[in-house]
Amino acid sequence: MNPSMKMPPPTPAQLRRLQQIERAFHVRAFGEELARVNLELTEAERWDYLSWMRTTAEHHGIDLRAQGVHAWMDRLEAEVEMEELVKETSSQP
């Protein structure tokens, strides 16, 4: 990091204020429940909670990878696979 971007560590009062600001955004963006998960649980507890979320989502048929960074690649691969199959089928005697 560029040293000019480093600031002195926040005082206890500033830290409390930053935590309030952070929490307020968590609640606005994700709701009270996830604010608690993110700000009050340990990392291990947060993983347990996420595990429950994923299991529940998958149980209801939600594909968590559908929004991943390679979603467009998966779509492209499916398209190309279909095009190639059509070519192969049409070139057969």
Add this chain to the structure above:
Amino acid sequence: MTDKELHGFYLELVARLQARGILCAITSGLACVHFQLAETTKDCDLLCHPQNFSLLLDELAAQQVGGLPCAYRGNLSPPLDERWHRGGWTSHFNWGRGPGAVTLDVFGRALRGSGPWEGEVSGLYISPHIVAQMKRTNRDKDWPFITLLGTRLVKMGDQRGWLHIFSEDTLAELLRDFSCPAELLARRPALRLAVERDQRVRAALLAERLLWERLDALRISIYERALRPYLVAVRRARMPDGMPLAESHPIRLQCAEVHLAVSPLRDYGIERLIEAARHEAIHKSGLIAEATLWLPDVRENFAYLN
């Protein structure tokens, strides 16, 4: 593999890679969870220095999960090779297939990173600053994470956090108690408007986000066009499922050398990309023309392609 086992597997894998001297770090979703931001990802995204790719490939080839070997993901993954990663490509691996697959995505370059990521590794993870830059995508779900990574950076004493806050309310709250360095106000017009309590700050933040979204959408369309002939070539090579990495990697390299442009974004032109994204972000979105003045200079975020 349970979620807990999966998480443990990724951590152990990255720790082992680092112990072998491979410069690498976890980024994206798993890093967010580490930074107190729950994200329901099951994939591990790994930044790895391209000079360590052959070591990484050896490690992956030796690593089995539940008796399954590591393989390139489908026909689509570009090879793990410095030439293509310098051009902004990424490589994708998995152990097994379908919803239960264990997946690893490797980035030689931090996409949209404004500087080298190698000095920003802390333990197994990359810094929140790099994660926040990489998350500037065209996916809605990424944006609240960016703001929270920004507030976390400010909490850690890293002023670069100011560059990542996209919430008008959060900016106003922060500015009540903290001051933003002049250097950053010059780099990000929306920050300057927030400091001046200008009512146009919300529109400026929206315009900036739209710019990043359009940049990502255009980037994807360029890489998609470039990937298609390579994908066809890899498919026609008819590599069997589970082919060992040591055998499939040279075949992918051969396909890439003939069919995969090394740096499609650079070929397209960075200035051209930025201009097109700025146009789409403002004019096609119905924002007033003045909003162009609120957009930051994003050229440094594509310097990784040089």
